[in-house]
Amino acid sequence: xxxxxxxxxxxxxxxxxxxxxxxxxxxxxxxxxxxxxxxxxxxxxxxxxxxxxxxxxxxxxxxxxxxxxxxxxxxxxxxxxxxxxxxxxxxxxxxxxxxxxxxxxxxxxxxxxxxxxxxxxxxxxxxxxxxxxxxxxxxxxxxxxxxxxxxxxxxxxxxxxxxxxxxxxxxxxxxxxxxxxxxxxxxxxxxxxxxxxxxxxxxxxxxxxxxxxxxxxxxxxxxxxxxxxxxxxxxxxxxxxxxxxxxxxxxxxxxxxxxxxxxxxxxxxxxxxxxxxxxxxxxxxxxxxxxxxxxxxxxxxxxxxxxxxxxxxxxxxxxxxxxxxxxxxxxxxxxxxxxxxxxxxxxxxxxxxxxxxxxxxxxxxxxxxxxxxxxxxxxxxxxxxxxxxxxxxxxxxxxxxxxxxxxxxxxxxxxxxxxxxxxxxxxxxxxxxxxxxxxxxxxxxxxxxxxxxxxxxxxxxxxxxxxxxxxxxxxxxxxxxxxxxxxxxxxxxxxxxxxxxxxxxxxxxxxxxxxxxxxxxxxxxxxxxxxxxxxxxxxxxxxxxxxxxxxxx
Amino acid sequence: xxxxxxxxxxxxxxxxxxxxxxxxxxxxxxxxxxxxxxxxxxxxxxxxxxxxxxxxxxxxxxxxxxxxxxxxxxxxxxxxxxxxxxxxxxxxxxxxxxxxxxxxxxxxxxxxxxxxxxxxxxxxxxxxxxxxxxxxxxxxxxxxxxxxxxxxxxxxxxxxxxxxxxxxxxxxxxxxxxxxxxxxxxxxxxxxxxxxxxxxxxxxxxxxxxxxxxxxxxxxxxxxxxxxxxxxxxxxxxxxxxxxxxxxxxxxxx
Numbered sequence: 001x002x003x004x005x006x007x008x009x010x011x012x013x014x015x016x017x018x019x020x021x022x023x024x025x026x027x028x029x030x031x032x033x034x035x036x037x038x039x040x041x042x043x044x045x046x047x048x049x050x051x052x053x054x055x056x057x058x059x060x061x062x063x064x065x066x067x068x069x070x071x072x073x074x075x076x077x078x079x080x081x082x083x084x085x086x087x088x089x090x091x092x093x094x095x096x097x098x099x100x101x102x103x104x105x106x107x108x109x110x111x112x113x114x115x116x117x118x119x120x121x122x123x124x125x126x127x128x129x130x131x132x133x134x135x136x137x138x139x140x141x142x143x144x145x146x147x148x149x150x151x152x153x154x155x156x157x158x159x160x161x162x163x164x165x166x167x168x169x170x171x172x173x174x175x176x177x178x179x180x181x182x183x184x185x186x187x188x189x190x191x192x193x194x195x196x197x198x199x200x201x202x203x204x205x206x207x208x209x210x211x212x213x214x215x216x217x218x219x220x221x222x223x224x225x226x227x228x229x230x231x232x233x234x235x236x237x238x239x240x241x242x243x244x245x246x247x248x249x250x251x252x253x254x255x256x257x258x259x260x261x262x263x264x265x266x267x268x269x270x271x272x273x274x275x276x277x278x279x280x281x282x283x284x285x286x287x288x289x290x291x292x293x294x295x296x297x298x299x300x301x302x303x304x305x306x307x308x309x310x311x312x313x314x315x316x317x318x319x320x321x322x323x324x325x326x327x328x329x330x331x332x333x334x335x336x337x338x339x340x341x342x343x344x345x346x347x348x349x350x351x352x353x354x355x356x357x358x359x360x361x362x363x364x365x366x367x368x369x370x371x372x373x374x375x376x377x378x379x380x381x382x383x384x385x386x387x388x389x390x391x392x393x394x395x396x397x398x399x400x401x402x403x404x405x406x407x408x409x410x411x412x413x414x415x416x417x418x419x420x421x422x423x424x425x426x427x428x429x430x431x432x433x434x435x436x437x438x439x440x441x442x443x444x445x446x447x448x449x450x451x452x453x454x455x456x457x458x459x460x461x462x463x464x465x466x467x468x469x470x471x472x473x474x475x476x477x478x479x480x481x482x483x484x485x486x487x488x489x490x491x492x493x494x495x496x497x498x499x500x501x502x503x504x505x506x507x508x509x510x511x512x513x514x515x516x517x518x519x520x521x522x523x524x525x526x527x528x529x530x531x532x533x534x535x536x537x538x539x540x541x542x543x544x545x546x547x548x549x550x551x552x553x
Numbered sequence: 554x555x556x557x558x559x560x561x562x563x564x565x566x567x568x569x570x571x572x573x574x575x576x577x578x579x580x581x582x583x584x585x586x587x588x589x590x591x592x593x594x595x596x597x598x599x600x601x602x603x604x605x606x607x608x609x610x611x612x613x614x615x616x617x618x619x620x621x622x623x624x625x626x627x628x629x630x631x632x633x634x635x636x637x638x639x640x641x642x643x644x645x646x647x648x649x650x651x652x653x654x655x656x657x658x659x660x661x662x663x664x665x666x667x668x669x670x671x672x673x674x675x676x677x678x679x680x681x682x683x684x685x686x687x688x689x690x691x692x693x694x695x696x697x698x699x700x701x702x703x704x705x706x707x708x709x710x711x712x713x714x715x716x717x718x719x720x721x722x723x724x725x726x727x728x729x730x731x732x733x734x735x736x737x738x739x740x741x742x743x744x745x746x747x748x749x750x751x752x753x754x755x756x757x758x759x760x761x762x763x764x765x766x767x768x769x770x771x772x773x774x775x776x777x778x779x780x781x782x783x784x785x786x787x788x789x790x791x792x793x794x795x796x797x798x799x800x801x802x803x804x805x806x807x
Contacts, residue, residue, distance in 0.1 A: 058773065058775070127772065127773060128770065133731050133769070133770075134730075135729065136730040136731070136770070136771060136772060142665070230748065231684040231748075232684070232728075233684040233728045235665070235729070240748070243748075245749075246746055246747060311743050311744055313743070313749050316649055323641065323644075324637060327636070327637045330629075331630055334630070338622040338625060339622070341598065341601050341605070341622075342622050345601070345604075347605070349606055359602065359606075362602065366594075366598045367595055370594055373636055374587050374591065374636075376636075377637070377641075378640070379583065379640045379643035379647070380580070380583065380584055380587065382644075382647075382740070382743075383569070383580065383740050385742055386733055386768040450568055450569050451567070451568075451570065451737075452735075454733070454735065454766055454768040455768075456770040456776075457775070459776055462764075462776055462777055462779045463777060464764045464765070464780065464781050
């Protein structure tokens with residue numbers, strides 16, 4: 001299909017969103033590789049950067065996190081994939097507000113440009129991490145990059161908040177109002193349930209983030225003191241004149257920041273459910289339970305933010321309360337994982353590339369999810385907080401699970417977009433190297449964390465510590481990260497060649513049941529559930545949602 | 554033999570640094586059991602996953618017993634409850650209850666990119682500090698107010714020296730931005746937040762030196778913001794503190 005730039009077609013916008021995420025993920029990955037190289041060879045001169053200064057390293061961390069979390073993991077699986085297939089999956093003609101949809105994309109692109117511009121202003125990008133804790137982020141003299149760079153960061157995320165609202169309103173109205181006749185709640189594909197939950201979460205939490213950003217901007221430029229306490233002394237000057245509290249920012253930020261994780265990973269959970277059903281040729285046992293658990297995870301996700309703050313100075317009794325809500329969220333997550341394992345157990349698995357990546361998603365979801373209950377315990381978190389153990393945890397459960405769900409979606413919907421199949425052999429090669437290198441990169445970080453190594457350290461050897469015991473571990477992580485990044489060239493090559501010369505896809509190449517694969521978009525009633533595969537009877541029999549129920553009986 | 558030694562080394566490297574605090578052993582046991590339990594869950598889930606993949610070659614499709622997932626779910630929920638309860642006990646011991654009245658008071662002050670430790674002196678009271686008086690070059694890094702008599706005998710050190718076996722009540726502050734006060738060997742971490750005075754208490758139980766790190770990104774010198782905790786015998790501690798007191802009185806300032 002031809003891609004027009006100023007388009008209001010939801011599918012074209014979906015592709016644009018994915019391309020934007022691709023730009024962000026390439027930038028974010030390159031930044032992380034420079035960080036990894038610097039950690040094992042601190043004096044190495046990197047092209048374009050030279051020798052990395054301490055503030056340069058922190059700028060890399062900040063920009064890596066911001067790019068990956070906002071512009072890749074929030075963008076691609078949610079609004080990107082939803083634009084590709086959501087209207088078709090519910091039998092709608094299109095998104096409810098096509099022009100709003102286009103505006104949302106262009107705002108997102110603007111936000112990305114503003115963020116990347118932070119590299120090119122005097123003193124460079126901000127160094128306060130993607131969480132931007134004040135007063136470091138509130139006072140320009142607190143460090144290099146906290147001046148113009150931080151202003152650009154704030155502007156970028158504020159624009160991103162607006163874009164996310166528009167996208168979420170559009171998705172929500174589409175799901176609530178544009179479903180085809182007969183597309184009842186229990187006939188929605190699980191992806192739609194996930195998008196429903198994430199769009200509600202987006203509306204709730206990005207509002208709070210935007211408010212927090214405006215308050216912080218006001219502290220920086222209009223002399224207010226929401227986050228800066230009285231008498232705060234930065235760089236020889238007293239900057240605190242009101243009675244602000246840095247803890248207020250932590251509460252506001254993490255009220256956004258934790259649900260944000262679910263915004264990134266819930267669409268992957270929905271997609272994994274669909275793919276497991278499809279490639280195992282099985283119905284989803286306990287469909288209602290699985291859907292309810294997605295909603296439960298979303299709702300519980302709103303009341304667990306305090307587990308990021310056990311050692312922040314928050315009241316220790318509040319720590320206990322947040323520990324319990326966090327532990328509670330393990331229950332619906334466990335139900336989901338067991339539900340998937342149950343689908344897989346009785347199925348006749350077709351191990352095509354999308355399925356492999358969905359299985360990889362499940363593997364990372366389990367691997368990263370299981371350290372959740374450890375970090376949910378304030379006593380243990382009081383040792384592990386802000387160490388590499390946490391870095392390992394969220395890179396497995398959010399980043400790798402999220403990225404594997406993105407890969408699964410791209411391999412799966414590629415024929416829908418391009419009319420061609422992606423190369424299976426290259427896909428499988430890509431999967432296996434990525435899986436092994438991802439574990440090789442992120443699993444050993446648990447050991448660095450247990451050894452006590454904090455995050456955001458630009459070098460291992462400090463005035464009183466050497467961390468020499470984990471130097472070999474760190475080298476292994478860096479080499480594995482290099483392999484992980486290079487394996488993605490296989491993926492890019494596969495996309496590049498398959499778009500032009502891939503095998504032409506037949507109609508419904510995966511023998512799927514959901515409506516995006518329907519041969520024509522008539523206005524017939526939907527009379528079937530989303531996953532009517534008949535594996536106990538016959539693996540070739542399945543009933544797509546566009547088939548009428550009467551045909552069979 | 555060498556192989557066994559190497560393996561032991563590897564396990565030791567992959568574990569936490571040796572513990573020197575009274576509350577540490579219980580926490581280490583909890584950490585170990587948690588990690589073992591969750592590693593087992595990881596392995597079982599992956600065996601299940603791989604078995605499901607291999608089963609597809611069998612001709613006869615099978616259905617798993619319906620009750621099995623619910624049994625596993627119940628077992629896992631029981632494990633989560635066990636984790637929450639056992640761990641809450643440790644948390645409550647260290648954070649809900651305050652220190653014993655006899656605990657030694659030490660103030661910890663973080664600033665970019667340095668830790669300072671202040672001992673209240675013989676009057677057991679800290680003198681008033683004012684940010685506008687902070688002047689590290691003139692020997693007053695914390696801004697002690699000379700008009701306050703309680704501050705006359707306060708000792709400010711860049712090394713944290715503590716007597717073994719005595720509970721210490723740390724009073725955490727920050728002058729500028731949020732810092733993270735982290736002693737891996739004492740299994741202790743709490744942020745130092747500007748505008749707040751936060752208390753944590755613990756008892757060092759093993760003589761030795763332990764690195765103190767900053768665990769919350771605080772600016773360009775974050776990775777260099779480290780100090781040393783030195784746990785010494787009671788007698789050594791008294792001698793050290795007395796020597797510091799004498800110097801302090803002789804200097805007289807501020």
